[in-house]
Amino acid sequence: MLSREQILNKVDIEIKEIAVPEWGGNVFIRQLTRAEQDEYLKRQYGETRLKTDAKARNQEISSVNIYGHDTFICVFGVCDEEGKPLFKREDMEALKKKNGGVIGRLAVEIIKFSGMAGDVPVEEEVKN
Secondary structure: OOOHHHHHHOOOOOEEEEEEHHHOEEEEEEOOOHHHHHHHHHHHHOOEEEEEOOOOOOEEEEEOOOOOHHHHHHHHHEEOOOOOEOOOHHHHHHHOOOOHHHHHHHHHHHHHHOOOOOOOOOOOOOOO
């Protein structure tokens, strides 16, 4: 049986190379960590909050909808051959100016590679 230390010390994030002919070459992508997947799903579906007064007479429902999901995925999933991210959070705005089809395709590949296909409707275009 695996020990706690063996599990926590195991490097289990895989990397693969994919072609991006529109950019004239290949890039590496990596699987997202559970924390990155959770942050992505929270961004995609937002948070719904219910505020109510003490007697539950006045209720207010608020939710958040954030766009730029595909660029978010690319910031975390596009990496070098060692798995280190190529982009930073502040690169999201610059990535939004790139070809939307390419960014969307990379995001779908990262989502599938991360085993999130059941969590996210990858057939639908990711919001840009």
